[in-house]
Amino acid sequence: MFFIDTIETESLGNRSYLAGGARTAVAVDPPRDIDRVLAAAAARGVRISHVVETHVHNDYVTGGLDLARLTGAVYLVPVAARVSFARTPVADGDTVSVDEDITLRALATPGHTPHHTSYVLEDRGAVAAVFTGGSLLIGSVGRPDLVEPRLTEELARDQHASAHRLAAELPDETPVLPTHGFGSFCSSSQSEGDATTIGKEKSANDALVKDVDSFVAALLAGLDDVPAYYAHMGPANAAGPRPVDLSAPPLTDAAGIAERLAAGEWVVDLRNRVAFAEGHVAGSFNFEAEGKIATYLAWMIPWGKPVTLLAESPAQLAAAQRELVRVGIDRPAAAATGTPGDWIPTGHTPRSFPRATFADLAAQESGPDVVLDVRRDSERAQGWIEGSVHIPVHHLHQRLADVPAGTVWVHCAGGMRAAIAASLLDAAGRDVVAVDDSFDAALEAGLPLTAGS
Structure with a gap:
């Protein structure tokens, strides 16, 4: 049998x-x-x-x-x-x-x-x-x-x-x-x-x-x-891939995180997008451990660039490390667990940015400065918010200069990719609002949509 x-x-x-x-x-x-x-x-x-x-x-x-x-x-x-x-x-x-x-x-x-x-x-x-x-x-x-x-x-x-x-x-x-x-x-x-x-x-x-x-x-x-x-x-x-190594990466502290950011390395915060928006290390990027971290981090990071992982717990860190080895990001350069208070040097404050819904976007009396759509081309082809700028999230890091001036309201289809994009824009010093909402709600909110094919 x-x-x-x-x-x-x-x-x-x-x-x-x-x-x-x-x-x-x-x-x-x-x-x-x-x-x-x-x-x-x-x-x-x-x-x-x-x-x-x-x-x-x-x-x-x-x-x-x-x-x-x-x-x-x-x-x-x-x-x-x-x-x-x-x-x-x-x-x-x-x-x-x-x-x-x-x-x-x-x-x-x-x-x-x-x-x-x-x-x-x-x-x-x-x-x-x-x-x-x-x-x-x-x-x-x-x-x-x-x-x-x-x-x-x-x-x-x-x-x-x-x-x-x-x-x-x-x-x-x-x-x-x-x-x-x-x-x-x-x-x-x-x-x-x-x-x-x-x-x-x-x-x-x-x-x-x-x-x-x-x-x-x-x-x-x-x-x-x-x-x-x-x-x-x-x-x-x-x-022929090397044997996998899932042992814990070397730990770092606030000073070490600051040094890595200053060196141009990627510091990735694995916490959920709500916690990240409320407070995070300036310059860090948000790739949720519960999201498709392997797909989107591996898609966007310059291949071979060192990455430091910030996690709320050792278990979250280990799970993310397991995800990343599956796509060839074998060893984080360093890691830290805890909260932003543990990762930010004394005397510095966390960065934050607001989150919103499509109803909030529609309620802007004078209209938002910029609406940025970070969905893929195939998703955009099904319909989009009139006047929105389109840069798929996997291209955004190389095209930050293409985002028009002003406060950027960034959205995707459900919120996860918008959070990634918002963190990239925030790290670049832009004022950003992360639309954490289903795109289906855009029509319900009364936003003007252009129908796709």
């Missing part, structure tokens, strides 16, 4: 899997923090005999090499993937025995990458599930534009063919278990639901209901921004 455990990394929109039988198991697309995989194996009382990658990942640093080294597992990587470490290459049709009567069969499914490979789990010769990585997702497919721009259309066509291969070769009742698609930017679009089968996808997935030309046209037209840190993930995974 087989089992399949899901190891979810919700913040990155990804899932890894542990599957096997009574004694041994395979880990599929493991995360960088492999202690979670080891814990799942220990809970099952199984040994990890194989570690497999569906592809060289572009959105997170894999824990596969480290996990294979630590457990002595066979490390399976698609044969065409160009990597710099010893592994067992796997080709289309290859099978491995995971446990008694349980096998894993490789199925070439190029599209997300040229070498992408799915894995069919079989129990006593019957198909039990398919691990589709970045190929067939829930209602979508993995995006084809992360490898090389000149290959994008070709890979989009490959995605269509791979989806049809999976649909043709596997029973309708086969559970489809993708790695991406639960909020990951590796997905070409986002769909509702967290479980699906081959049969369900046949009736709902564009790759299976549209002809190839229509599918490719729609897929390419709908591609959104790519986080900047993705450019570093593929090379890191191909070179």
Whole structure:
């Protein structure tokens, strides 16, 4: 009898899997923090005999090499993937025995990458599930534009063919278990639901209901921004990531924080946006630990720049550190816990700025000086506040000079990115108001909106 455990990394929109039988198991697309995989194996009382990658990942640093080294597992990587470490290459049709009567069969499914490979789990010769990585997702497919721009259309066509291969070769009742698609930017679009089968996808997935030309046209037209840190993930995974280090970073104090700010380093306050707005270290940036800190900090920070983390507790610090190693920000330069009173030199006062709603914005009698929309292009295209300036939050740090003079009312779709943007503007000495509200409330507040497409 087989089992399949899901190891979810919700913040990155990804899932890894542990599957096997009574004694041994395979880990599929493991995360960088492999202690979670080891814990799942220990809970099952199984040994990890194989570690497999569906592809060289572009959105997170894999824990596969480290996990294979630590457990002595066979490390399976698609044969065409160009990597710099010893592994067992796997080709289309290859099978491995995971446990008694349980096998894993490789199925070439190029599209997300040229070498992408799915894995069919079989129990006593019957198909039990398919691990589709970045190929067939829930209602979508993995995006084809992360490898090389000149290959994008070709890979989009490959995605269509791979989806049809999976649909043709596997029973309708086969559970489809993708790695991406639960909020990951590796997905070409986002769909509702967290479980699906081959049969369900046949009736709902564009790759299976549209002809190839229509599918490719729609897929390419709908591609959104790519986080900047993705450019570093593929090379890191191909070179072979270092073992993860989650030990506590060196602690610093108010004087040390001031020195790091003066040196131009990034000091990141992990507290929630309400607490940050009420009082914070001048020059610090707010990336909430409870938000998508890995995605947005890694997207915006100049790659390799030292970062100091300010947390309200050791637990918050440890959780953020775990998030960041998943995207290659391995070691904070320093850290501090407590409150702004602990982080600001004697004689200095905390910075603060107001928060507001869209109703507050609408109530400005003479109108605000500047309304700054920091949503992505695709969100802006659906509609915007008339007269607002648009700079996506991931471009703002490089475009602060493009923000017009005056008090800046900054908004996004829900408040988190507006808080990041407000902290950047505040650190630059601008007067700012963070609109902490759902964009749906803008219309209800009576603000003049321009309808999008």
